[in-house]
Each structure stands twice: as C-alpha cells, then as structure tokens.
Amino acid sequence: MDALTSEEGTLAVRLARSVLEHAIGGMPEAAIPLPPVFREKRGVFVTLTKKGELRGCIGFPQPHLPLQQAVREAAYAAAREDPRFPPVQARELPGIRVEVTVLSVPMLLTVAPKDRTEAVIVGRHGLIVRGYGRSGLLLPQVPVEWNWDAREFLDHTCMKAGLPAGCWKERGVEVYTFEGQIYSETPPDTGRNTG
Numbered sequence: 001m002d003a004l005t006s007e008e009g010t011l012a013v014r015l016a017r018s019v020l021e022h023a024i025g026g027m028p029e030a031a032i033p034l035p036p037v038f039r040e041k042r043g044v045f046v047t048l049t050k051k052g053e054l055r056g057c058i059g060f061p062q063p064h065l066p067l068q069q070a071v072r073e074a075a076y077a078a079a080r081e082d083p084r085f086p087p088v089q090a091r092e093l094p095g096i097r098v099e100v101t102v103l104s105v106p107m108l109l110t111v112a113p114k115d116r117t118e119a120v121i122v123g124r125h126g127l128i129v130r131g132y133g134r135s136g137l138l139l140p141q142v143p144v145e146w147n148w149d150a151r152e153f154l155d156h157t158c159m160k161a162g163l164p165a166g167c168w169k170e171r172g173v174e175v176y177t178f179e180g181q182i183y184s185e186t187p188p189d190t191g192r193n194t195g
Helices: 008-023 066-079 088-094 111-120 143-144 149-161
Strands: 043-050 053-061 096-103 125-131 134-138 176-184
Touching: 008 066, 008 176, 053 066, 053 088, 053 096, 066 096, 066 143, 088 096, 125 149, 134 149, 134 176, 143 149
Parallel strands: none
Antiparallel strands: 043 053, 043 096, 096 176, 125 134, 125 176
C-alpha cells in the first residue's frame, strides 16, 4: 500500500472538515477534487480535539472502505457518534481541530508474549489488542502524547479493550501493530501544525 503524499493528506483533512461543516454546520458541501488514491480501500481514523482535549475519535482499523468513504463516515461518527462525548454542535466547529490518520494494514505480532515489548516501537506503531471477545485500539500518536514506553502502551491498549493491564502477556491475547500517516489542521489555539 503506497503512502499518501502530503498534498493527499491535506485533502483528506479538508474532506473531513467539509463533512463536519456540511452535516453539522449546515453549509453547502465543498466540491473537493480527489485523486485516485481516495478510491483505494484504506483504514482510517478521524480525531477531533478542542483546546487540546479529545472531543471525538472514530475510525476503521481495516481497509474495508474506499478512503473517500472511510474519511466521510469516520468524520461524521467522530463528531456525532463517539459514545464518550456529547455530539459536536455547530457553534463548536470553529474551535475543533481535525486530524486524519491513514492506517497500514494491521499485522499480528508473532513473537512470544514476553518479547512483545521489544517488538513494539513507540512513535511508529499503533496497537490493537484482541482477547476474551474484546478488542481495543490506540493510534501511534497516543503513547507519544502521554510519554509512555512500550509496556505502558501495551497496558493501556488492554485497558482500552476493557481488559486488565498486562493481559498482553497471555498467549490467548493477540496483539497487532500498524503504522499511521497523520495529517492535521493547524490548531485554532496554538498556530502549530503537526501534519
């Protein structure tokens, strides 16, 4: 799977923003010409923040949808369907920062459970933990933001799945890694661009 160019990443962020402005803000839908990569199936997450705090994050870990559709659906769901937050209101949109993470295909870690900390590269990998009928995912940027090491990252991914920290040491629990290309708007409050 080829990486997106920075221009394509910027278009993905513009597409996510236009979905919010149209569906929530009532503005006409922006006509954004999209290159062919947007027809390829990709995993994607859309993260919304407000004043540096998470406001919504939803996505698709597996590449089941064309990128264009995945960005549209994830943007809307992050704003209106994340069960952790009330739905985003139109008045909030100017203060919302949009971030799009395009994912590589998740790969099962095949090392022994005791060696998983050495196989996880903080700052490069995102994680999915699956076990006991539950699943949790954390994006690659999360452990960097929280200054976690690989063990803490694995523990927190277990907890995101509703499982106890340390469950990643069990043979019956699967750990997948993936990488992400992160594109974001300039935050409304700091003027810093991380995309």
